[in-house]
Structures are given as structure tokens and as C-alpha cells.
Amino acid sequence: MNLENKISYIVNYCGKYLGHENMIFERKQNFDFNIEFAEEKFIKENINKLKIIILTGEAGDGKSHLLNNMKSYIDKGWKILSEDFSQLDDGNQKEILQKIEESIYLNEIHTSHNNEKSIDIDSNKKYILAANIGILMNKILTHCPTLFSKLQNPNDNIKVINFEKRNIASDDSTFKEFVKSFLNFDGKPCENRSCKHCSDCPFYYNITEMLKSNVIDSLRTLCNAIFLLGGHLTIRELLSLISFMITHGKTCEDMQQEENVAVYRYYNIFHDNTDVLLKKFQPLDPAKKRDEVKESESKAEIIERRRKNFFTSTDIDRFFLLPVAYLSEFKQILVKLEKNEYLDIKEDDPLCNSLKYGLLKIISKEHSFGEIVLQDSPSYLGETIKTQFTADFSKIMLIWNDIDFEVNSEDDKRKNNPNVEFSQNKFYLSCVYDGDGKEISNMIKLLIDYKAFAFIMMNYENYYVYTEGFSNVEYGFGDFFIKILSKHPEFYKKMSVIFDRKSYGKFIDFDLEIYKPKLMRGDKTEKIIIKKRDRSVG
Template identity: 25%
Template sequence: MSFNLDFIAKLYNNKNSYADVFTDDELEALHIQSGIEPLIKKYIEQKKQIFLTGNPGDGKTHLIKSLKPILNEYDAFVEQDANSIKDEEEFLCNLETAIGAGKPCIIAINEFPLLSLLQSLGERLPGFQQISSQREKGIIYNKGTEDLIRDVVVIDLNNRNLLSIEMAQKTLNKLLENSISCEGSNKINCCPSPQNIIKLKHPIVQERLLLLIDKIGSIGMHIVMRDLLGFFAYIITSGKKCIFREDEEFNKNQYFNLVFNGTNQLFTSLSSFDPYHYTHPEIDEMLWNGDLKDGWLFENEYEVPENAIDPIETFKSIKRKFFFENKRGSELLSLIPTEYQGYYEILKDLYDKDEEVISRIISGINKFFNPDDQDYDKLKIWTTHKYELRTYPKVAVSNKYAYLYQVELLVPKLPSHLKDIEYVPDHFLFRVYKSKDNSYVELRIDLSLYRVLTLVQKGYPSQLVPEQHQFKLFRFMNELTSLDSAIRTNDFIIRDMDNRSSFILKVNDVQFLSKRGYNP
């Protein structure tokens, strides 16, 4: 089945469930095979009890419809919408009957209704303990233990990340390969969509677009398939029918501008990687003057910004075009701030005792509390006191620290029985161990917090750290104060958090000496 451009335009920002909007034939044509379908098929063949859970709009209904042939083949028990069960006893009876008959079962249910069902039915629900355990261990870390899969499999679509390069490429090519361009040779001169389709099929253009999408896959954003389809639909059609596109400025609706101009969360995140933000003196001057003629994948003629009516907007557009359509465009990726690059490398290559990374994070936390601190191998533990939880403390005191060897870093992953599902980690854990009982305190570090710690380590004022990160660091430090394995000293560092000054109190045989300033 082919899609005309007006059909594709409808996919952008469609808030309704695709299962409610499109026909079965249209849904089948739009379906993109992911790692989850073969996984579910395997468990159906093994006659497992499958709980397909997640948030509204995650695609549970669409998935079940796409699996209809194998579900019919195995005469599976199917509950397509367990969110609206009116009679729990009837549901329980039907489920037990199907299990007793040796049939596979698949139940689609959102996260909160599943929790309510577990609380309501308790041990009466077949596989109750297995369901509860798998819900708790939906994400594991380097050294996390995994449950042995027996009768039940819980698949949480909330953990599926569709912003992987492979999945994004499949989705883009599904639309490109099945699109019907505008009819008539004159259309390409007034409607950019046919040209967008041609250019987005180019391997270099695709590679650079997919690299940007892959980067935002690690920032903690959860999207569903309709968001991804809507994104690509927009950069092809601007989300408008042909009749409206023809009357708009051609350049405005070219894909390299549309990538950064949409209005949902995906576009907002991509705007951080807009090539316009990254300065390259040589390239920028040549683009501004119209002197960059070599290396273009398509046409090398463009409006010269310095001669344009709106030079800034013209330069912004040509800089984006350069990134996607010039052989040197990849040079702009090297200009992405180092804290971004460092974070992506951690998620990709981290092992739990990466001392260099641990040292940098220790230094960032130390400098948040005391910018004069120079320790990389000892995490200072600060005690603060405040009457209201979210108020900024006036004073912090430290005479304890934890050594680098007490710290490890943990990156999340899916359990091995779900490893075929698309997943991109969006955080890692900075874990500090207590020695006596192997308990620990941990800090969850996402891209935003990692950037803050990296900048603070380089001298960024801690007063300017966003409130949510300040609160997170103070809470982490409060938990660390109970660390029984912390090393204590007789030197108390007293930090005035208002005027950013330090005072050292040395205690020696019930006497004390004090001095202002701090030389670690």
C-alpha cells in the first residue's frame, strides 16, 4: 500500500490512537517490525502468560492486532484492553480456564490498572509472584540478579526506546519507500515535499539525521511509535496538505529546517543539536560570504546570507543545509560540547570501576559544595541543616569522606529474556558502598545532571545550578552522612553557603585551632 502526501501529513501530532483512526489495511501498511514482535511470538509458541503493559498510547492494541495470525493459530486467550475490566471474577475465571487448557495468554493492560489488579486479586491471580517480581526488575544494572522465566512474562513497553538508529531508520524508510509524490512536473518547484523525499533517501543525509536522533535517545525521553511516525511525516510534509504547502515559502518547508521547527517534545530536544548553535569560524565565514562551493551532495547554489533581506534566518537555514548535505557537515558533530560527548561515551563503554569517570564525578560533587576543593579520589561528605526541605542551606560542615574504591558506576539494561527489545539507557548510577553490610547510597545521574557536574568541575558557579539538581545533590549528601565506613578526620571544614567562604576548625586533644580559608 502506498501513501499519498496528504495521508502522511495526517500522521503529524495525531493525538488519537492509530488503532482508532486508521483502517486495518492502513495500520498494516504503517506497521514497522521491531524486536518486540518476534519476542512475543516466541513466548506465544511457548504458551506463556504474557502481560503487555505500559502507558496509554504505547501501542499495545496495535501490537496485538499485528500478531493476530499467530494468536489465532495457537487459539490464544486475548484480553485486548484489561484496563476496562468490569468483572474481575469473570476475567479470572476465563484466564484460569485458558491456562488449564494449555493455551498461551496475552493481556494488554496499562501500568496503574495492572497494579490495581495485583492488589485486588493478590495470590489468586495466576503467576502473581512472578508478575510482581518482574515488575520490580524490569530494568537491571551491571550486577543485578535476574529471575528465571517460568510461566509468566511481563513486557513493559514504557522501557522500549524507539529512538535507536535501527528503529528510526526503519520508520523513516517505511514512509519514504511508500510515498507517492505530488503529480505534475511543476509541483516540485512550488512544493518541497517531493524534494524532501529524494534528499532524505540519500545515505549521508540519513546517517546524519539518525545520529542526531540516536543522541536524544539517551536523554530520558519516552516516545511511542506515533510520535516517531509523526516526526518523519512532518519533516517530509510540514504536517500540511499539498494545497497549503504550495502557497508557503519553499525554503521554510525544506526538511533541514523542519527538523528543528516542529512543536512536540522530540523537536524540542533536537533543537539542542541545531547546527546553527555550533560555531566553526572557517565554515561559517565561507557560508556567510557564499564562497563554499565544494562538497555539496546536491545543488551548490544557495542564497548568500550577507545579501539576504533577513541574513540571520538565511544563515541559520544554510548552516543546517550544510550539516546534512555537504561532505564536511560531519565536522560540526565534533563541536558538540564535551559534556555531551562524555555522557554518551559513559553509557556506551562504561564498566563499573572506571576510575577516570568516577574521579571526575567526585570532583564535580566536591566543587559543588566547595569550589576550592582539589580532591579527585576522596568524596567529601557534607552535613547541612535547614528547616524546610527545599530551602538552600546556609552552612555545610564536613569532616568525613569516602574513598574512590568505595564507588562504582552502574548502567541500566533490560533483563536477558527481553534483550531483543529496543532499549537505550538514559541514566547511570553513582553508587557509594558502606563497608559493614554492603548497603549503599546512590545518585541517579542523567544527561542534565552530568552536564551540571562537568561544568561545576570546570568552574561554573554552584549558585547557578538549577534548583532541581541542587535539591538532588543535597538529598544525596544527607543520605551519605549515615555512611558508617566514611573516614573521619579532626579537621572540620565549615562552609558559609551564602558568601562562599570557608572556615577550618582543627580539633586536637579537646583543644581546637581555627583559621579562615581552605587549602586542601
């Protein structure tokens, strides 16, 4: 395909062209850039034992494209219940969900009686359904609520692929192959001599630059950043972004009307525009990242330099070039967990130590896990009386762990794919303790996403942040440790009651401590003693 035809083709993927008519165009494409993602690879490898496949996610996630690919290798025993669930009426939607539920029920019976030849049931029905996540969940809860729990705990016969959980840029080699295939053309410059920009064609410059590995790596960094921040990028949105980077939404005819085509470089994509699909990327504008500025540079030159530098730099962590604090550090923790599944909170690692001490500054004045002071005042006491608890956490095992990690499980859920740095955008802080120092499977967990991680790191670096109340409500740090103490009260050392000096000037602050006498053997009597509290303590 020559350059002119390629531009005419890919401009259709820009957001402003993705109306209903162009979405039909998109679905009808044979996709010369037909790249096999991990989801399709899994289906191919397990097609013989699967009985139910549900493809769900947002519009543009690639459900229809995957379904079309599957038609080439599924046998006649498979029935596609619907390629567009949202287009069906309520009655047909209900009927489809009931068929799926019935099939799961029959397979369960067949599995439990697989040695009894007298059981005569049809367990060979195999169904495929493609549906947008919103309407699918709504209809399941309306018509077949018991189906919801079955799909949440699938077995070897059921595969639910939720594209909303996918990071489209997770696999380096697949991502590069996808971009290069989409932009593939004959490599020749524009031959339309009637165009005044033929010799300096912005399309040719953009497409040849974007085929370079370092530029594709930078594009992947942007996609990974969206994922790390908790966002989701569909295939349609990625194609729209690539299309805009090449064309800026302009056809060859449109570009011929422009005088200054230099403004349409591939890296100038972060300015405000009407393309809704690009708004996700505007907060990641490298031009917002402060760096050393020369006196001779104008504002426009600074913006141009920073954006171009992000895409063209080599041998650098590009996350540092984005205006998002601690995003690179967040990624580093996830990379460690991809390799290790969990990290002991006491691990001697600079980044792990930063995370540990940042957490301690949030929850306690004490900077040691030997003794932690927790603020937890019941609301009925008002703001004039505070209660706090001192606990000994030295014997409790605390870990940072992958969200799929299970204690005592021999099943390592990691894919160990060398092309995947990280597959999750969150992790847990977990307490592993059963009262006797042994590991348990029922861990107490606190979810750490990017926002919570950044909050911890800000505290570590002594930024002024209001932590009391906010951290407990927004992220639940204090509540996490209170929950541990509620299950393991043996770690309480003392409780303190502190009165507001203006409201209760004559009241005496005091501590309640558990006292265990050791005067007589076998005497396990515990006593609570009250001690006057020194006001200088806090």
C-alpha cells in the same frame, strides 16, 4: 505506490490529522513497513515458555500493532483479555486483573509442586493484555495491589513490556529499515503536469533526501537526544515527525496553492507550529547552536545553513551540532557502560577524569578522593552555625555503573548488540564496600541522569553554579556521601564546628577528632579530642 498516492497516505500521520477517525485508520493499516522491533523478537523467541504477556505504555507506542502481529503466531491456548483496556468498564477491568493474578498464583503452585502428580490444577491458562500505563497502574493499585509486586519481579513465565522505557532509535539497522519502509515508493518524480510545482516538487525533494542514510542518521540522532534528555518518543510521534518532514501537513492540493515551496524543506521542522507532537523537537533546533558566521549571511541564511548542515554532514558527531551542552559527553559515558557495565571512578580516561573532578568540586574543597570535606549542617542550628565532616575515602571503591549492574552477579544483562550504542539514559554512582574491603551486592547508589551529569560537567569547567544546598537537594551528591559515612563511620577523620563571625565573634571554631592510643597492646580505647580550629582554614 507512486508519489502522489504516497503523499496522500503519509500525510494522515501528521499531528493535525491524528484525531479519533485517523487513529482508527492507523490501527487498520496492514503496515507495509511492518518492522520487527526487539520486543516482538523476544516474544517470538520465548513464546513457548511465556504464560502472561502485558503490553503497556503511552497511546501510540505500538501496543495494538504488536498485538495484531502476535495473532499470526500465538496458538489457540492464548486468550487476549483486552486490546483496549481503557475502553472497558471498571467491573470488567477488575475481572481481567483478577484473572491475571489467579494465573500467576496457579503457576507458582505448579512450579513449587512440579514433581507431585497429585496436584491437579489448570496452569495452562495463557493471557495477553494491552493497556495504557496510567489506567493499568491505577486499576492494579485499586483492585489488585498485590499484583503490582508480582509484575515488578517477573519470572520466565511473565513478560511485562513497558514501551515507555524503550528508545525507539536504539538499534541502528532496525531504525533505518523502519524509516525506509515507511517512505518506500516507486522512486519516480511527480507526473501531474497540471501542478505548477511538478518540476520542483517539494514532496519529491524531501522524500528522496530523507531516504539517504546520512539524513536518516540525523533523524536517529534527534530521537536519541529526546531519549537521553529523559523524554519518550512513541512510534506514532516518530511517524508524525517523518510525515511532517515530508509534507509539512499539506496535501498535494494544498501545496499547489503555495508560491514559495522552498520553505517546506524537510529540515525546516523546528519553527513554532500548531503540531503538538513536534514540540518535543523544538528545543533541539540546530539553528540555536552557535558557530562561525560570515558577515554576508543574513539571519535567515544562518538558520537555513545550520539546519541543513545538521542533516547532511557526514563523519561528525551530530550531538555536537545540537544546542544542548554535554549531551555528546553524556552519550559517550553511556556507550562505555554499554560495553563495560561499570567504570572505576579512578579510571585514567579524559572523560571519566572530567566527571570525577567535577563531582569533587561540588562536594568538597579537596580535589582528592583521599580526603573529602562534606558540608552537612542540621537545620535546627540555623544559618549561623555550620558543621562539616572530613572523611577518608581512599579505601572505598566508587564506580560509575550501568543501572542493571549487580556486584558478584554472573548474569551479564547486556545484549551485546553491535547495532545498539547505548540502551539506557541514566547510570549510577555507586559505593561498593562491606567494611573489610570486599565487594557486596547491596550497593549505595546515586542516580545520574542528563541534568545531574551536565551539572557535574559545569562544575568541572568552572562555570559559576550555586552548589551549596542546591546540589544536595536537587541531585543528592552530598547526601550520597553522608549516607556512606552513616553506614561506615570508621571513615570519619574529624568533625568541624564553624560559627558565623558576625553572630558569634567571640566563639572559637573547633574540630572533633577520634584518637586511638597505641601505647598498650590490645588497648582499643578510642578518645575524642577537641582542637582549636584555625579560622584561615575555612
